[in-house]
Amino acid sequence: MMGGLALVALLALDWVTRPPMVHDMAWQRRHWQSSEAWLYDRNGQVLEEVRLDFGQRRLGWVRLEAMPPSLPAMLVQAEDRRFFRHGGVDWLAMGGAVRDRLQRHRRLRGASTISMQTAAYLWPQIGQPGRRSWIDKLAQMRAAYALERAWSKQEILEAYLNLAPFRGETQGIAASAQVLLGKEPSRLDRREVAILVALLPNPLAKPERLSKRACRLLPDDCPALHALAQGISASETLPSSAQGLAPHLAAHLLAEPGQKVTTTLDLRVQRMAVEALRHQLEGLGPRRVRDGAVVVVDNASGDVLAYVGGVGLGSTAAMVDGASAARQAGSTLKPHLYAQLVEKKWLTAASILDDSPVQLDTASGLYVPRNYDNQFMGPVSARRALANSLNVPAVRALLLDGVQPFRDRLADLGYEDLEEDGSYYGFSLALGSAEVNLLQQANAFRTLANLGRWSPLRVKGDDPVVPPRVLMDAGAAWIVGDILADASARANTFGVDSALRLPFWAAAKTGTSKAMRDNWCIGYTDLYTVAVWVGNLEGDPMRAVSGTAGAAPVWRDIMLALHAQRAGKAPPRPANVIPARVSFALGHEPPRMEWFLAGTQQATMAAAPAFAEKPHIVNPASGAVYALDPDIPPARQTIGVTWRGDVGQGQLKLDGRAIAVVGGQAQLPLVPGSHLLSLTDHGGRLLDQVRFTVK
Numbered sequence: 001m002m003g004g005l006a007l008v009a010l011l012a013l014d015w016v017t018r019p020p021m022v023h024d025m026a027w028q029r030r031h032w033q034s035s036e037a038w039l040y041d042r043n044g045q046v047l048e049e050v051r052l053d054f055g056q057r058r059l060g061w062v063r064l065e066a067m068p069p070s071l072p073a074m075l076v077q078a079e080d081r082r083f084f085r086h087g088g089v090d091w092l093a094m095g096g097a098v099r100d101r102l103q104r105h106r107r108l109r110g111a112s113t114i115s116m117q118t119a120a121y122l123w124p125q126i127g128q129p130g131r132r133s134w135i136d137k138l139a140q141m142r143a144a145y146a147l148e149r150a151w152s153k154q155e156i157l158e159a160y161l162n163l164a165p166f167r168g169e170t171q172g173i174a175a176s177a178q179v180l181l182g183k184e185p186s187r188l189d190r191r192e193v194a195i196l197v198a199l200l201p202n203p204l205a206k207p208e209r210l211s212k213r214a215c216r217l218l219p220d221d222c223p224a225l226h227a228l229a230q231g232i233s234a235s236e237t238l239p240s241s242a243q244g245l246a247p248h249l250a251a252h253l254l255a256e257p258g259q260k261v262t263t264t265l266d267l268r269v270q271r272m273a274v275e276a277l278r279h280q281l282e283g284l285g286p287r288r289v290r291d292g293a294v295v296v297v298d299n300a301s302g303d304v305l306a307y308v309g310g311v312g313l314g315s316t317a318a319m320v321d322g323a324s325a326a327r328q329a330g331s332t333l334k335p336h337l338y339a340q341l342v343e344k345k346w347l348t349a350a351s352i353l354d355d356s357p358v359q360l361d362t363a364s365g366l367y368v369p370r371n372y373d374n375q376f377m378g379p380v381s382a383r384r385a386l387a388n389s390l391n392v393p394a395v396r397a398l399l400l401d402g403v404q405p406f407r408d409r410l411a412d413l414g415y416e417d418l419e420e421d422g423s424y425y426g427f428s429l430a431l432g433s434a435e436v437n438l439l440q441q442a443n444a445f446r447t448l449a450n451l452g453r454w455s456p457l458r459v460k461g462d463d464p465v466v467p468p469r470v471l472m473d474a475g476a477a478w479i480v481g482d483i484l485a486d487a488s489a490r491a492n493t494f495g496v497d498s499a500l501r502l503p504f505w506a507a508a509k510t511g512t513s514k515a516m517r518d519n520w521c522i523g524y525t526d527l528y529t530v531a532v533w534v535g536n537l538e539g540d541p542m543r544a545v546s547g548t549a550g551a552a553p554v555w556r557d558i559m560l561a562l563h564a565q566r567a568g569k570a571p572p573r574p575a576n577v578i579p580a581r582v583s584f585a586l587g588h589e590p591p592r593m594e595w596f597l598a599g600t601q602q603a604t605m606a607a608a609p610a611f612a613e614k615p616h617i618v619n620p621a622s623g624a625v626y627a628l629d630p631d632i633p634p635a636r637q638t639i640g641v642t643w644r645g646d647v648g649q650g651q652l653k654l655d656g657r658a659i660a661v662v663g664g665q666a667q668l669p670l671v672p673g674s675h676l677l678s679l680t681d682h683g684g685r686l687l688d689q690v691r692f693t694v695k
Helices: 002-016 026-032 070-079 091-102 113-124 136-148 153-163 172-181 190-199 207-217 219-232 247-253 267-284 329-344 382-387 392-400 403-412 420-431 438-448 474-484 553-564
Strands: 036-040 046-051 163-167 259-262 291-298 304-308 354-355 358-363 365-366 378-381 507-512 519-524 526-535 577-584 592-597 616-619 638-644 651-654 658-659 666-669 671-678 686-694
Touching: 036 247, 046 247, 070 113, 070 153, 070 190, 070 686, 091 378, 113 136, 113 153, 113 358, 136 190, 153 172, 163 172, 163 190, 163 259, 172 190, 190 207, 207 219, 219 329, 247 304, 267 291, 267 304, 267 526, 267 638, 291 553, 329 382, 329 392, 329 403, 329 420, 329 438, 329 474, 329 507, 329 519, 354 382, 354 392, 378 382, 382 392, 382 474, 392 403, 392 420, 403 420, 420 474, 438 474, 438 507, 438 519, 438 526, 474 507, 474 592, 507 553, 519 553, 526 553
Parallel strands: 036 259
Antiparallel strands: 036 046, 291 304, 291 526, 354 378, 358 365, 507 519, 519 526, 577 592, 616 638, 638 666, 651 658, 651 671, 671 686
């Protein structure tokens, strides 16, 4: 009976202390997980190092050959002198420990070998170092024997130095050397090695005890070791070899400890963009504007070479990514509107648009667009209208194009935040009322640079390379680019020598949103597209920061640096773009050579004859409000209707009822309420309509 119980007890003890399975060293290195994650540029340079595991601080696994030779030597000398002579358990040390335990008046010594401690680090469930349970010790001993059979002595030393805690939360030689001494393990000298080894028995040791233990390893260097021990800190701030240049992109791409992501960014270009933005924000000051963002794109590949979500400084929302934040686009959408109209051959660069006050009736009320300076230039060519970023001509251009077709073009260009249909945005879409982000802006303008060919941007090195698709006519994209590069055409608004004018060919467009909350500058050469946003991420307005004073100087500095060795060039002219001389009968612009899509060229731009003018109602004006005078008989109070254009057998209708036209004139009675006056042709097709109110 007793024998059976003993057998059961032995079997149970064997089961409880059975060592775990030992993987080979290659598996151990492969499955090591750092507490950090790394973001690399396209050339393998570290951009960001981010801590994602806050349990312990661990860096990469360090091979034994990458450590100073003195480190394993001193470790063996201090912790396990007979390491190379035992098979995992030092029975002489074990006997001494037993004797000390029996003779309690003597100082107790430890008997755990490096192999036993390594086993405890690998499998915490078998007992942490320092635990005194004899079952724990037996489990460690069996695990140490298992390690000795599977690994070489050098591999055990390597594992120990990567797994051992040195001080505070730091685990392993890589993190400990960086945190405590600010060095890579390979750069440690003998004194620093002695201090780190001296920490192992007691990571919380005070400087005096630490230097005393280190002196046993290097007796001749005690004064220096004492000074070094005094400087050891338990700081949780880990010095890093990372550049710290792309924290916002790292927040997007790094999700797991140990993750290593290679991006398309170029460290040189990233640093250049950061410095240009920081310099501008420092110059403007946080009382005027606090935040900014930059994206630089390679036109040919779509690779994002720089991604700057912000640079801190006086920001009150430094963690918000300005490059991916949705902001109001302002005038930066206008080039895409004009490109669509040129492509449809409804406009040319020489076509005349009226820059004069206009009122548009909308479902939400009267829409009255105004220019940035509240001035009007009268009849202007499309070239001058776009180059000077005039608002009223852009709205008139949108009336030609239609809000929905323009909204669909923007969606095709990659403005993914435009989730509503055209009616939601209305005519203000021409002036950039929609919200977009900087990446979308960069790629849309890159499409113009690539003459209408669109493909998605690449941010990670393993992002797929997608063949470009033709999104717009190459000639239309080229003509719009030529307008955006025309410094003389934009001189009325921006002057002849603004930040947009470079010593080489470059196309650029600025934009400012409502109430000065956002300032943009996006432009391109044949090689690069640079997009810059400046504003306040919390949404409050900037102070005295215009389009050319905010984002444009950053754009200029980056473009100049990118093209220091090779000037930007105009894209090749497509075959369907031809030059032709054009004059303007109205006399507001001098004759010039202009570019046209083949078949749209005209020698003279003049006002259309009356028969060619689109029929429209002149009076009453849309949105007008009339008041009844109680002192005048109602029958004598009417509104005279006038219209322009040839309507033939057209018809006027008030609130759906036909109105008599006598001698080319019509009178409307003043009836209180809101009224809709429409003009149709002889076939019933709606030509124009206005809404007015009588009170």
